[in-house]
Amino acid sequence: MDVPDLKKKFDSSFKKITHLSELESLEKEYLGGKGILKSLILNLKTLSLEEKQKKGSEINSLKVEIEEKLSQKRTDFETLEIEKKLGSPEDSSLPAVPLSLGRFHPITSILEEVIDLFRELGFHVARGPEIESDENNFGALNIPKDHPARDMHDTFYIKDDPEKKLLRTHTSPVQIRLMREEKPPFRMIAPGKVFRHEAIDSTHSSVFHQIEGLVVGENISFSDLKGTLEMANQKLFGASVRSRFRPSYFPFVEPGAEVDISCTLCKGPAPACPVCKGSGWIELLGAGMVHPNVFKAVHYDPKLWTGFAFGMGIERIAMIRYGIEDMRLFYENHLDFLSQF
Ligand code: FA5
Numbered sequence: 610m611d612v613p614d615l616k617k618k619f620d621s622s623f624k625k626i627t628h629l630s631e632l633e634s635l636e637k638e639y640l641g642g643k644g645i646l647k648s649l650i651l652n653l654k655t656l657s658l659e660e661k662q663k664k665g666s667e668i669n670s671l672k673v674e675i676e677e678k679l680s681q682k683r684t685d686f687e688t689l690e691i692e693k694k695l696g697s698p699e700d701s702s703l704p705a706v707p708l709s710l711g712r713f714h715p716i717t718s719i720l721e722e723v724i725d726l727f728r729e730l731g732f733h734v735a736r737g738p739e740i741e742s743d744e745n746n747f748g749a750l751n752i753p754k755d756h757p758a759r760d761m762h763d764t765f766y767i768k769d770d771p772e773k774k775l776l777r778t779h780t781s782p783v784q785i786r787l788m789r790e791e792k793p794p795f796r797m798i799a800p801g802k803v804f805r806h807e808a809i810d811s812t813h814s815s816v817f818h819q820i821e822g823l824v825v826g827e828n829i830s831f832s833d834l835k836g837t838l839e840m841a842n843q844k845l846f847g848a849s850v851r852s853r854f855r856p857s858y859f860p861f862v863e864p865g866a867e868v869d870i871s872c873t874l875c876k877g878p879a880p881a882c883p884v885c886k887g888s889g890w891i892e893l894l895g896a897g898m899v900h901p902n903v904f905k906a907v908h909y910d911p912k913l914w915t916g917f918a919f920g921m922g923i924e925r926i927a928m929i930r931y932g933i934e935d936m937r938l939f940y941e942n943h944l945d946f947l948s949q950f
Pocket of ligand 1: 778779780781805807812813814815817818819821859862865892893894895896897918919920921922923924925
């Protein structure tokens with residue numbers, strides 16, 4: 610058979626292929642070791658030099674053409690096989706669905722920042738339960754049953770609980786738990802959620818976050834407390850921020866102080882400032898020297914040990930840092946608000 614007829618014969622068989630196995634047998638028939646093209650090449654030696662060159666070149670072109678056609682058909686079969694496995698074919702020219710990146714809630718970010726800051730100063734992190742005993746939340750902190758300070762810490766009690774457990778109103782009970790377990794000296798911070806039966810408004814929530822700090826050792830003094838908090842405030846709010854310690858009362862410290870920072874917005878008393886309301890100062894946290902009655906409650910000798918403690922509200926720090934005027938925005942979880950941080 611001459612080459613053009615052979616090409617016609619191949620084309621007609623090629624058109625009929627419906628399966629990979631048929632393609633493979635056609636490939637063997639034409640290109641295999643004992644295939645049609647091979648025998649044509651072997652027959653060339655019986656021809657004259659001129660015919661040999663002409664027919665040789667025709668056979669070669671046909672071989673290339675057959676190889677290309679079979680290779681393309683093989684790829685078609687393979688693609689079809691993959692599409693079958695994947696289900697319906699997809700339009701790969703469509704734009705990809707955008708991936709939205711998650712991020713930390715601003716309260717979590719500030720909490721982590723404060724924890725890192727105190728870790729650098731050698732504090733270790735302690736944790737306590739959110740459901741606490743009356744004794745840890747109040748009694749051991751020098752707030753007995755009839756003490757008026759309890760009025761400011763009205764909370765939620767666990768119904769029908771024989772121990773009258775409650776949702777802790779501050780992180781200070783972690784001080785008691787830690788001191789019952791560890792011997793001084795130590796430096797600890799205790800971050801966590803706290804609860805109060807409060808009327809909710811732009812600066813008060815009934816669930817919020819605090820970080821407690823407690824340092825106990827020999828000869829720990831008020832100047833250690835001042836130095837530590839001044840440095841922490843500068844790290845949190847900028848090197849130019851000033852700290853002010855105002856005498857205040859918390860039953861579990863003596864002396865006690867309310868700590869303010871200079872206004873981060875107006876940087877001094879500006880009558881119309883919305884953040885400090887014209888005072889030049891922003892109230893930040895409570896602090897003081899651990900009361901001897903607290904040491905007695907955990908069987909520490911108050912003549913041997915002294916210490917300082919502080920408790921800061923995380924929402925308050927976040928509001929100052931980000932210039933937010935309403936605390937409720939943190940809990941409403943609107944993405945427009947949260948995605949700014
Ligand atoms: C206390 O809770 C003391 N345990 C702090 C303390 C610890 C003083 C150790 C001395 C030594 P106070 O009730 O002031 O104190 O709360 C501390 C901070 O929590 C406040 O400065 C404020 O930032 C935040 N805070 C208090 N009440 C609320 C509330 N309802 N919503 C949001 N933040 C609050």
